[in-house]
Amino acid sequence: MVSPRHHTPRADGVLEIRVDVSRAPSSSISAVEGVGFSEDPEDASSIGVRGMTVAFKDLEYIVKNSANRREKISLLSRVSGCLYPGQLTALMGPSGSGKTTLLDVLAGRKTVGQIRGDILFAGHKPSQAFLRRFTGYVEQFDTLLDNLTVEEMLMYTAELKCELRESLGAKREKVAAIIDQLALGGCRGVRIGNALQRGISGGQCKRTNIGIALVTNPRVLFLDEPTSGLDSFTANEVMIVIKMLLKTGMTICATIHSPTPSCFRLFDCMMILLRGKVVYAGPNGLSAIHFFEATNPSVPHYGQQGVADNQAEWIVDLTTKAERAGLADEFAARYAESNLRAANEEVLARDMAERQVSPQILKELRTRRATVTPFYWGVKTILKYRMGRDFRDPAYLGPRVMDKLAVALLLMTLYWHIGKRNFGPNAVNIGAALFMWTILPGFAAAAYTPTLVQERPIFYRERSDGLYKAVTYLVAKLLEEVIVALVQSLIMSCIVFFPLELAGSWALFWYTYFQTTVIGILLAYIIAGLSPNMDVANGALPAFVVIMLFFVGLLIRPQDQPNYWHWFQYIDFLHYAWVAQMINQFEHTQIYIFLNLEILTFYDLRGYNKWAFVGYEAIFVGVFFIFAWLALAFVKHQKR
Numbered sequence: 006m007v008s009p010r011h012h013t014p015r016a017d018g019v020l021e022i023r024v025d026v027s028r029a030p031s032s033s034i035s036a037v038e039g040v041g042f043s044e045d046p047e048d049a050s051s052i053g054v055r056g057m058t059v060a061f062k063d064l065e066y067i068v069k070n071s072a073n074r075r076e077k078i079s080l081l082s083r084v085s086g087c088l089y090p091g092q093l094t095a096l097m098g099p100s101g102s103g104k105t106t107l108l109d110v111l112a113g114r115k116t117v118g119q120i121r122g123d124i125l126f127a128g129h130k131p132s133q134a135f136l137r138r139f140t141g142y143v144e145q146f147d148t149l150l151d152n153l154t155v156e157e158m159l160m161y162t163a164e165l166k167c168e169l170r171e172s173l174g175a176k177r178e179k180v181a182a183i184i185d186q187l188a189l190g191g192c193r194g195v196r197i198g199n200a201l202q203r204g205i206s207g208g209q210c211k212r213t214n215i216g217i218a219l220v221t222n223p224r225v226l227f228l229d230e231p232t233s234g235l236d237s238f239t240a241n242e243v244m245i246v247i248k249m250l251l252k253t254g255m256t257i258c259a260t261i262h263s264p265t266p267s268c269f270r271l272f273d274c275m276m277i278l279l280r281g282k283v284v285y286a287g288p289n290g291l292s293a294i295h296f297f298e299a300t301n302p303s304v305p306h307y308g309q310q311g312v313a314d315n316q317a318e319w320i321v322d323l324t325t326k327a328e329r330a331g332l333a334d335e336f337a338a339r340y341a342e343s344n345l346r347a348a349n350e351e352v353l354a355r356d357m358a359e360r361q362v363s364p365q366i367l368k369e370l371r372t373r374r375a376t377v378t379p380f381y382w383g384v385k386t387i388l389k390y391r392m393g394r395d396f397r398d399p400a401y402l403g404p405r406v407m408d409k410l411a412v413a414l415l416l417m418t419l420y421w422h423i424g425k426r427n428f429g430p431n432a433v434n435i436g437a438a439l440f441m442w443t444i445l446p447g448f449a450a451a452a453y454t455p456t457l458v459q460e461r462p463i464f465y466r467e468r469s470d471g472l473y474k475a476v477t478y479l480v481a482k483l484l485e486e487v488i489v490a491l492v493q494s495l496i497m498s499c500i501v502f503f504p505l506e507l508a509g510s511w512a513l514f515w516y517t518y519f520q521t522t523v524i525g526i527l528l529a530y531i532i533a534g535l536s537p538n539m540d541v542a543n544g545a546l547p548a549f550v551v552i553m554l555f556f557v558g559l560l561i562r563p564q565d566q567p568n569y570w571h572w573f574q575y576i577d578f579l580h581y582a583w584v585a586q587m588i589n590q591f592e593h594t595q596i597y598i599f600l601n602l603e604i605l606t607f608y609d610l611r612g613y614n615k616w617a618f619v620g621y622e623a624i625f626v627g628v629f630f631i632f633a634w635l636a637l638a639f640v641k642h643q644k645r
């Protein structure tokens with residue numbers, strides 16, 4: 006895109022665009038006057054700059070039309086342009102014009118659709134891992150962990166995103182510098198909070214999100230509506246902070262809908278889209294206004310009475326009205342035929358040419374590793390920052406402990422000393438008590454779905470940022486739950502086993518319950534991973550558990566089940582758990598129930614090894630773990 010430094014206003018106020026291609030940013034050293042930004046880190050380190058030219062040509066983005074799934078539509082049409090180091094570029098246009106779509110395409114964040122055209126970073130096609138590791142993307146909506154303070158959130162990201170060889174001290178210094186740079190010092194120790202429990206302000210949230218993107222010193226920073234939802238003062242404050250980042254030579258591109266005049270002035274260049282087509286690409290401000298006035302004689306003149314009297318408003322008014330009047334194609338055609346476009350194309354041709362870059366940059370551009378920290382480090386860091394806070398949060402512990410405690414107390418009081426009354430019909434009651442004890446972790450698994458479903462935007466953002474792999478997140482979440490389950494199961498099994506005076510091994514009684522809880526957690530993760538939202542998860546989990554209850558063995562004996570349902574008991578982990586508990590209870594007694602049938606014989610369980618059933622159930626831990634991983638890693642609910 007022709008940079009502002011290549012424009013001169015004429016005496017009559019009309020912008021004359023003089024392109025000196027030989028001086029336009031094009032090679033490894035950009036020719037932005039007076040700045041001398043470099044794409045070579047060796048040079049960069051000496052002058053502290055890190056930008057990179059992003060050139061894109063004839064971009065098309067094709068998706069299935071959501072209004073008619075049999076039809077395909079193009080949301081971007083032949084979009085070409087360039088982003089330069091040390092420059093702040095605005096992507097403007099009315100709502101729905103394709104700004105976020107273009108930003109996502111450039112940043113490699115699209116998960117659906119087909120992209121055509123070329124996108125080059127420093128003249129080279131980047132790997133997907135490069136985009137995750139060396140570019141920053143600030144989403145429109147905040148994706149922060151509300152339990153952490155601002156400083157913890159940044160340290161958490163730094164520990165997951167920076168190379169292990171960087172010391173903790175160096176990461177702390179980096180975070181301190183970011184806090185300073187983003188003027189977050191006043192709230193560094195304040196909890197981020199959420200809509201219900203207020204923490205930091207909206208502007209501080211936005212700056213914390215920017216801080217997260219800055220942790221690894223990105224070469225290119227993409228921001229989606231960085232000022233949306235902020236009052237004009239806070240919006241200006243955030244934009245000034247972004248503008249300051251240009252000092253490092255970073256390449257920055259932000260979508261912006263209706264900027265305040267002060268925000269608008271901070272942009273160096275802009276690209277305006279209408280219905281996915283470029284209608285202007287060039288310097289910001291008067292240059293754009295003069296372009297529209299010169300190419301569309303019918304547009305109201307800037308400064309004319311009754312017309313918006315600030316540049317940003319004039320441009321927003323013009324483009325929005327043009328879009329609503331169905332003039333998007335006409336505006337796009339005028340840009341396509343303009344000298345400005347021809348000049349832009351000439352500069353772009355230079356920017357697209359493959360250039361020599363340092364081996365270090367080439368290595369970055371070709372990297373295949375989006376995540377730099379190893380699996381164990383990821384698990385440790387997630388637990389370090391999240392677990393302590395969660396364990397102190399009653400809203401976290403409550404659903405994991407209280408429901409089980411209530412049922413355990415009910416079992417204790419309802420079946421008090423039942424194990425002592427070892428006669429016929431009472432054995433059926435003992436079997437029922439063991440049944441309730443066995444199925445409790447199945448129903449209680451409902452407590453584990455919300456965390457995964459609600460955290461999904463954060464999980465997707467952190468994965469896109471290359472913080473960890475799906476398996477790291479899964480193991481960390483599971484370990485955190487397993488610690489609670491371990492303590493909870495030890496207490497509950499004592500509350501139930503001893504007051505009921507049950508027979509057999511307490512270890513089996515406890516361990517089977519604990520193992521069933523772990524399988525329940527994994528089942529909840531599978532369902533959370535497959536469900537598009539909480540409503541589906543809430544409906545699916547109890548439905549699945551209820552189906553499993555029928556095949557546990559108590560409600561209908563396996564030998565009485567019709568052949569076509571017989572297979573189900575083998576995939577019902579609760580069946581194995583209950584059988585193990587029943588054998589544990591009755592293997593050394595001979596209690597006769599209906600028709601003088603001994604209880605284990607009645608259920609066809611006599612002669613089996615109880616620990617074998619514990620072992621069969623253990624297979625579900627492995628199988629469900631794999632399913633949970635597949636669901637988290639490959640089922641994409643984010644369609645962008």
Ligand SMILES: Nc1ncnc2c1ncn2[C@@H]1O[C@H](COP(=O)(O)OP(=O)(O)OP(=O)(O)O)[C@@H](O)[C@H]1O
Nearest residue numbers: 068069070071080099100101102103104105106262
């Ligand atoms: N699958 C789809 N089928 C049809 N239209 C779609 C599809 N996906 C996106 N769109 C449309 O593409 C357009 C571009 O969306 P995008 O989010 O990029 O707009 P935007 O300019 O960023 O808008 P805003 O300023 O409101 O965020 C919108 O009009 C949207 O409705």
